[in-house]
Amino acid sequence: xxxxxxxxxxxxxxxxxxxxxxxxxxxxxxxxxxxxxxxxxxxxxxxxxxxxxxxxxxxxxxxxxxxxxxxxxxxxxxxxxxxxxxxxxxxxxxxxxxxxxxxxxxxxxxxxxxxxxxxxxxxxxxxxxxxxxxxxxxxxxxxxxxxxxxxxxxxxxxxxxxx
Numbered sequence: 001x002x003x004x005x006x007x008x009x010x011x012x013x014x015x016x017x018x019x020x021x022x023x024x025x026x027x028x029x030x031x032x033x034x035x036x037x038x039x040x041x042x043x044x045x046x047x048x049x050x051x052x053x054x055x056x057x058x059x060x061x062x063x064x065x066x067x068x069x070x071x072x073x074x075x076x077x078x079x080x081x082x083x084x085x086x087x088x089x090x091x092x093x094x095x096x097x098x099x100x101x102x103x104x105x106x107x108x109x110x111x112x113x114x115x116x117x118x119x120x121x122x123x124x125x126x127x128x129x130x131x132x133x134x135x136x137x138x139x140x141x142x143x144x145x146x147x148x149x150x151x152x153x154x155x156x157x158x159x160x161x162x163x
Contacts, residue, residue: 004090007098009061010049012148013075015106018126019145020070021136022046044137045125047144049099058083062102070124071111078155079103081147086140101144103151 013020024044050065052058059077067073083100111124127135129149136142 002093004093004095005097006095007052007058007100008049009052009058009065009100009102010047011062011066011075011077011102011104012047012081012145013066013070013072013104013106014129014148014152015109015126017129019129019132019148020048020066020072021125021127021132022048022069022122023125024122045135046137047101047141049101058100059102062100062104066104067112068115069118069122071114072106072109073112074106074108074110075104076107077102077104079148079151081144081151084140084143099140099144101148103148 011020022045024046048066048069050061050069052061056064059080063075063077066075079102081101081103083098085096085098087094087096089095114124133142133145136145
């Protein structure tokens with residue numbers, strides 16, 4: 001186990017009073033004493049994001065990752081929500097990740113066919129903006145959602161408003 005460091009970028013997509021989220025199910029070995037070695041399913045609800053590739057800008061990564069993970073490719077970035085660096089433990093070591101997000105809206109609400117691998121991993125869900133913070137799994141992503149709502153309001157919109 002060692003130190004892992006990388007940068008990731010993603011998008012917070014608002015459309016018709018809802019935010020685009022991913023529901024992911026993980027199977028992993030249980031650490032519970034009752035059933036050692038058993039498999040547990042842990043559900044995560046998160047924002048679309050991914051690794052920044054070499055020669056790629058943060059905004060390019062965000063657009064690419066949202067498209068790959070959700071099937072929504074016709075997007076427009078309306079604001080840069082900044083960056084946060086955080087650390088967490090994973091099975092292969094301690095991870096330090098610099099995350100950045102962009103507030104986006106759909107130009108076309110019609111999803112395209114998703115990458116089969118991504119479709120297997122994630123369910124795409126639209127959740128009312130005012131309910132999303134309560135179900136997003138990770139603190140750092142909840143912080144970016146709060147930033148997105150604040151920016152959206154500063155642009156003269158209400159969170160439940162049609163974009």
